[in-house]
Amino acid sequence: MRQKIRKGLLAYTAILFPLLFFFLSPFIIVMSAANGVINGSAVMFGLLLLISLFGSRLFCGWLCPGGAIQDQVINANNRSWNSKWKNASKYIIWIVWLSFIVFLWIHNSPLQLDFFYLSGINLFIVIIYFVVTTIIYVIALITGKRGMCHSICWMAPFMVIGEKLADLLHIPRFRLKADSKTCVSCGKCSKNCPMSLNVLEMVTSGQMDSYECISCLECVDGCPKKVITCGIQRK
Numbered sequence: 001m002r003q004k005i006r007k008g009l010l011a012y013t014a015i016l017f018p019l020l021f022f023f024l025s026p027f028i029i030v031m032s033a034a035n036g037v038i039n040g041s042a043v044m045f046g047l048l049l050l051i052s053l054f055g056s057r058l059f060c061g062w063l064c065p066g067g068a069i070q071d072q073v074i075n076a077n078n079r080s081w082n083s084k085w086k087n088a089s090k091y092i093i094w095i096v097w098l099s100f101i102v103f104l105w106i107h108n109s110p111l112q113l114d115f116f117y118l119s120g121i122n123l124f125i126v127i128i129y130f131v132v133t134t135i136i137y138v139i140a141l142i143t144g145k146r147g148m149c150h151s152i153c154w155m156a157p158f159m160v161i162g163e164k165l166a167d168l169l170h171i172p173r174f175r176l177k178a179d180s181k182t183c184v185s186c187g188k189c190s191k192n193c194p195m196s197l198n199v200l201e202m203v204t205s206g207q208m209d210s211y212e213c214i215s216c217l218e219c220v221d222g223c224p225k226k227v228i229t230c231g232i233q234r235k
């Protein structure tokens with residue numbers, strides 16, 4: 001039931017993506033910064049960081065329209081795609097991208113806050129929407145399971161920073177727990193994980209924390225022995 005609700009929510013955000021795009025766009029935030037404006041995307045990315053202090057990456061697993069697109073592409077390519085080096089690329093892209101935005105903010109200050117800046121539909125915005133959704137689709141099609149989340153997502157680093165901050169400050173946040181004694185090593189958790197994490201190894205090693213985990217709870221709900229549970233707790 002819980003997975004039906006999650007998948008339903010993701011499908012709904014995918015339908016709403018043409019509207020949500022204005023507030024999650026990696027391009028409109030740059031165009032706004034070039035005009036000295038802190039727009040809706042900038043506010044939303046800041047909010048995602050704050051929410052992840054206690055909610056970890058629940059947004060990615062339950063509400064992200066980009067994630068929803070990729071989960072559909074799994075029907076065409078469900079190859080596992082996850083490694084330290086593949087995951088590193090998004091941080092490099094993110095640092096360059098955010099540095100450029102901060103440079104524009106400093107260069108164009110004083111800044112004004114306008115949540116709905118550039119949120120009108122025109123041909124240029126439609127082209128940007130088409131380009132971004134196509135990039136998400138093509139990368140997932142080439143790489144496999146949530147390959148875009150692993151490799152280029154511009155939102156994930158905000159939430160990973162929030163998670164790391166929470167751990168550093170001992171703030172309780174949403175995380176997985178496991179009782180490895182009851183595990184029968186069937187491997188269903190690893191097979192079901194949309195982020196291609198080796199969940200079985202996480203269970204046997206007792207290390208359930210992964211910054212690539214999107215808190216989708218597929219592993220929790222699919223485990224025949226109910227080995228994995230979740231809750232808000234300190235590290």
Ligand code: SF4
Binds near residue numbers: 182187189203228
């Ligand atoms: S699905 Fe459950 S029982 Fe099977 S390997 Fe994973 S944790 Fe162990």
Ligand code: SF4
Binds near residue numbers: 193194
């Ligand atoms: S480890 Fe579990 S909760 Fe995390 S992404 Fe994989 S299946 Fe989802």
